[in-house]
Amino acid sequence: MWEIYISLASLGIILTILPKIPSSHWTFRVADFGKIQINYFIIFTFIFGFGLYNHEFWWYVQALLLLLIAYHSITLIKYTRFFPIKSIKTSGKNSSNLIKIISANIYQFNKDYNRFINLVHKHQPDLFLTMESNGDWENALKVLENEYPFHHKVTLENTYGMHFYSKIKIEKSTTHFFIADDIPSIEAHVQTEDGFEFVFFGIHPPPPSPTEEKTSKERDGDLLSVAKRVKDIEKPVLVIGDFNNVAWSKSSSLFRKLSHLIDPRVGRAFVSTFHANYSFLRFPIDLMFHSADIFIKELKTLEKFGSDHLPVFCEFFIDLENREQKDRIEKADSAEKSEAKQMIREGIKEEGERERVVTED
Known part of the structure; x- marks a missing residue:
């Protein structure tokens, strides 16, 4: 013994x-x-x-x-809720209307399209992001385009496709390929009906694993490239997606400090998403970060829909005058900035081992 x-x-x-x-x-x-x-x-x-x-x-x-x-x-x-933070969940007279979003890694080879479509109908998000969505998923999601007339589509067959749908007007949107020409990120500038603007980023960098990338260089380089871009944006910002990372890792900490964003999981919950079928072996890798003028009312996972990830649901509002969250922002020091630049360079140099078209084994 x-x-x-x-x-x-x-x-x-x-x-x-x-x-x-x-x-x-x-x-x-x-x-x-x-x-x-x-x-x-x-x-x-x-x-x-x-x-x-x-x-x-x-x-x-x-x-x-x-x-x-x-x-x-x-x-x-x-x-966890045992960690004390100042949390504001009630909007005021200077706040936007509540905005709901769903972020979901749908698993490219999941053919149960209707389960996800029904999930969208049930929870009625104002915006939703799909990751690993390919041409088949794009065709399946066309039934939602009347309800979600604004969209940005990056259709790929390599498990890194992304589709962003919105009921709220998208003023402009861009696809970034920060570290590789087959790993996209979406940047969308959104304007609400009540006159608030914010910038949405959808990301899905590759994971370090024995079956995918041997190192975390591309993942970390992609995340920190987004952080570098976000830091220069003066509007409210929301970054969400399958980070293939956890909030307490070194690269996540660098991302948060370099971008000047807030991790809404702090003082709230892990919000673990992967693997959807094994609750004890479930990791919180579908993350979200936001600027200090975005206030989270609710953050949780939703029900399974056939993917290996659980979808993330978030409800938030924007308040440009409320400064209550400013003290939650941590900024990178000079050494951390230098380290982040080096990690971005290494990510760009790293040659991924992905196929252009990935088929189910």
Whole structure:
């Protein structure tokens, strides 16, 4: 039993240390995703250890496990309601009307189009973004174009297609290819009927994994390129999509600081989305960040619709005069800015291993 206990404790230590190693290879980055599960695993090992209290080294191992639990919990508690933040959920006389948005990685090979269409009809978002949407999905979503007359479509067959639909007027929109000519981001300037303007960014960088990209260089370069672009925009900004990243990773922290945006999960919830079919192995990788003049009323996942991701639903309003969230903005220092520039350069240089047309195995 002692050998099992030591093996479990060693695994917990290794999984904690791996993300701290400054390498972009997926073997070091993948443990970032599982911080919640790793903490539960270490807690289980700690409890299991109480059955071995008579061993001479028991105190040392248990003390180390307790330190690891504290280390992970200090980060994770920020994404729960136990972390105190000033949160404003009620709009005022200077606020816009409430705006609802859905962001969904639909999974390119999901053919159950009607389940997603019914989900849109049920929740009635003002805007929605689909990722991994190809030509088949574009054709299926045409039934929504009367309700959503404004759209921006980037139809690709490589699992990185994106489609943005809006009931609200899109003044102008652009497709960016920041780090590769097959990884798009959407920038759309939107004007509401009550006279408020904001800029929407939809993003979906490639993940570091044994089955996709070997490193996180393209993902990180793409995210930080968006952050660099966002920083220069003076309008309210909302960035949403499948980041293939978690909010507590180093590159997410750099993104937040470089863009001067706020993570709405802080003080609220993890909002875990992937994998939709395995609740215990579910990671919060469909993220969202917003400027200080956007106020989140609700942020949650919605029901399954056949994809491997759960969709994210957000309801928010804009208030240009309310300064209550300004103190939540963190800004990158000179060293972090230099690091971000280097990561962007590395992302552009990295050659991805994607096919132009991806078919289901």
